[in-house]
Amino acid sequence: MSYVNMVRMFVRVYELGSMSAAARDQRTSPAVASGRISELEKHLGVRLFNRTTRKLQPTENGRIFYEGALGILQAIQDAESAVADATQNPRGVLFVGAPLGVGRRFVGPFVPAFKAAYPQIDLRLRLSDRIIDVTAEGLDAVLHLGRLEDSALKMRVIAECPRVLCAAPAYIERRGNPADGATLIRERHDCLNLRYPGAKEFQWALQTPQGVQKYDISGPYESDDGDMLTDWALSGHGIVLKPLFEVGAYLRSGALVPVAQATPPLSVSLSLLTPHRRLRDPKVRLFADFIVGRIRSDMAAQVQGLVLPDPTQGSGDDRTASDTTSDPE
Structure with a gap:
């Protein structure tokens, strides 16, 4: 068995904390992953992980070996990269x-x-x-x-x-077009939100003349797929906060309409x-x-050509989206 393969498997088990996850990452079976770790431990004469039925924890020797293992793999990668640079291949x-x-x-x-x-x-x-x-x-x-x-x-x-708050004309006809973030909350508008384990954006940060304010939005629909939120918005189920590049075509066609334009969202x-x-x-x-x-x-x-409100300049001033996409470097 290749020593490099054993070291590579050890590093992935250490980083992922799971034999099965490391096996999937390396496109092999948990049995093969376990075998490589066992062979490495036998070669080194130390235990690298403490195994229980529920957890896999690195030992002190495992933590020490991890730093050296990273160096081994990095050295191999550097050597391969040098060859690739030299051969331009x-x-x-x-x-x-x-x-x-x-x-x-x-x-x-x-x-x-x-x-x-x-x-x-x-x-x-x-x-x-x-x-x-x-x-x-x-x-x-x-x-x-x-x-x-x-x-x-x-x-x-x-x-x-730049990002925009928008909704379908059918939703606006049924619920009205909120003027700003405060109206979103006061009138309890249906806001479509991106939610997934570990998500942090449970509020919408919107620009106001007084500075950025966060609004605790709510609604009956949420998903971990941003395109699903767009589909729901197009079907009239609520208001969505999206990067302009994702909904620009719908804004041009009128399938979606900007809302709460007095308090637009922050760009990302x-x-x-x-x-x-x-x-x-x-x-x-x-x-x-x-x-x-x-x-x-x-x-x-x-x-290109889409106009965005700019609350910092007063109600009469707007900017085009292309103003925000110039080369930042």
């Missing part, structure tokens, strides 16, 4: 994560072109609107939509994305996140350079 598997809407609109359509340009790189795309743990899920790069808290990840800002950043130790991998650099410019171009086209 990058190869291997690239794991990329993204929110559903971003992935479907701005990443997925370019995967075939990336594969055609770099035929020896296989790209695995993981889409989810929940919070993604880059390290735990073994990802090389992640498209992140939102405000990033303190992080050890390298961040490359792609664009500032779309960024490319990469672990620092992956930056030397030519596959990651190639993907970043390939995708960033294409996303900026596509996103600008999606929102």
Whole structure:
């Protein structure tokens, strides 16, 4: 059995805290994962994990070995990257994560072109609107939509994305068009919210002339799939808060209409996140350079000409969405 495979399996078991999860991550069976850990423990002459029927905890020796194991794998990756740079022939598997809407609109359509340009790189795309743990899920790069808290990840800002509150004309005819965030709450409007385990946005942060205020919205519908919220809004079931690029076509056609325009939502950043130790991998650099410019171009086209209210400038001043999508670097 390859020592490198044993070390790689150990690292994934350590990070995921589960033999079965590590086995899935490495595309093998729990029995094989357990066998590799046992062989590694036999080779080292120490126990790396304490196993019970319910939990898997690293021992002190396991914690010590983990730091060294990361160095082993990093050294191998650096050597492979150096060879790829020297031969200008990058190869291997690239794991990329993204929110559903971003992935479907701005990443997925370019995967075939990336594969055609770099035929020896296989790209695995993981889409989810929940919070993604880059390290735990073994990802090389992640498209992140939102405000990033303190992080050890390298961040490359792609664009500032304006957001809008909107609803279908049928909903507005039935419930009225709320003027602002206070009206949303006072009249108990049906707000469609993105909820998933670990979600933090249980309030809507809206811009007012007095500054940003948070509103405790409520409603009968919620989902962990942002596109489902858009579908419900289009069917007249409530008000949705969405990035403008996701609903621009519906706003142009009149299928959705802006609401609460006196207190628009904050914009969010779309960024490319990469672990620092992956930056030397030519596959990651190639993907970043390939995708960033294409996303900026596509996103600008999606929102071109759409007018946004600006509460800080008074009721008479507006700005176009393209004003917020200029190159931030």
